[in-house]
Amino acid sequence: MLRRVQASLPMAAGFEVSREKIESWNHEGYMVVRRLFHADEVAELSRHFDAIAASGTPIPRYWEPDLSPEAAGDPLKRYPRVMMPHRWDELSRRWLLDPRVHDVLVAILGEEPIATQSMFYFKPPGARGQAMHQDNFYLQVKPKTCVAAWTAIDPATPENGGLYVVPGTHRMDIVCPEKADEGDSFTTHFVRAPAGMKAVPTLLEPGDTLFFNGSLIHGSGPNRSKTMWRRSFICHYMPEGATNISKFYFPLFNFSGAEVQREASSGGGPCGDQFDTQKFTSDGSRWH
Numbered sequence: 001m002l003r004r005v006q007a008s009l010p011m012a013a014g015f016e017v018s019r020e021k022i023e024s025w026n027h028e029g030y031m032v033v034r035r036l037f038h039a040d041e042v043a044e045l046s047r048h049f050d051a052i053a054a055s056g057t058p059i060p061r062y063w064e065p066d067l068s069p070e071a072a073g074d075p076l077k078r079y080p081r082v083m084m085p086h087r088w089d090e091l092s093r094r095w096l097l098d099p100r101v102h103d104v105l106v107a108i109l110g111e112e113p114i115a116t117q118s119m120f121y122f123k124p125p126g127a128r129g130q131a132m133h134q135d136n137f138y139l140q141v142k143p144k145t146c147v148a149a150w151t152a153i154d155p156a157t158p159e160n161g162g163l164y165v166v167p168g169t170h171r172m173d174i175v176c177p178e179k180a181d182e183g184d185s186f187t188t189h190f191v192r193a194p195a196g197m198k199a200v201p202t203l204l205e206p207g208d209t210l211f212f213n214g215s216l217i218h219g220s221g222p223n224r225s226k227t228m229w230r231r232s233f234i235c236h237y238m239p240e241g242a243t244n245i246s247k248f249y250f251p252l253f254n255f256s257g258a259e260v261q262r263e264a265s266s267g268g269g270p271c272g273d274q275f276d277t278q279k280f281t282s283d284g285s286r287w288h
């Protein structure tokens with residue numbers, strides 16, 4: 001558990017991002033940094049969340065597994081994603097504010113980042129995926145958009161429910177989602193790729209981090225493997241110059257670990273002002 005707010009963390013690591021990677025970021029809306037996290041760091045995080053999962057002890061609002069026999073048919077009931085662990089777990093907070101992540105974000109944003117969200121996905125064999133969507137529909141970062149840093153804890157492939165992205169869709173506006181197929185997706189929203197644009201799989205090894213733009217259409221299918229889990233640690237950031245974000249992401253932190261203030265975004269975005277922001281997901285949580 002987090003005992004105190006760390007006021008001054010080492011912000012930068014001197015980590016360099018190649019020109020090719022920045023070009024790919026600008027052109028495709030995403031890029032992969034291989035082995036950003038070392039094998040021993042990945043092993044530590046993986047042991048840490050496995051212990052949380054094995055305990056089965058709920059963390060109210062953030063991790064509420066269903067241990068009843070009726071939950072047996074849906075692996076995500078026993079192993080739901082862990083929401084916002086950086087708010088109560090020091091190791092997660094260190095990963096969220098990692099100096100290497102900071103350096104990559106500065107290279108792609110051209111300004112300081114602010115940390116908004118962390119999540120840990122267990123995605124066991126048989127778990128449903130998360131239908132294609134755009135993150136900034138939920139975060140409502142304005143002006144500009146948010147950025148995700150998605151780190152593989154296990155190898156992530158199409159077979160075990162790895163992430164798909166639609167290159168180039170970072171240039172799109174945020175659109176109002178359609179209804180997802182809940183047989184394949186544990187979330188209820190689906191954003192269709194524009195005609196002629198296709199989803200491509202990302203193939204990640206443990207410790208690889210996929211960075212992607214908040215407008216990029218992305219998502220994952222079910223884990224169809226019989227044995228392979230697809231765990232991942234996922235964080236979201238906003239540029240320092242953005243003035244607004246949905247209030248569900250407060251408190252926000254800079255990379256020194258200090259809390260920073262921004263205005264709350266309001267309205268339903270592309271779905272109109274009547275859109276109910278309390279009903280973002282099928283599991284009732286307000287986060288995407």
Ligand SMILES: O=C(O)CCC(=O)C(=O)O
Pocket residue numbers: 121129130135148161162163218219220232234
């Ligand atoms: O990891 C996944 O399956 C989906 C995660 C995702 O789309 C997100 O965090 O925005």
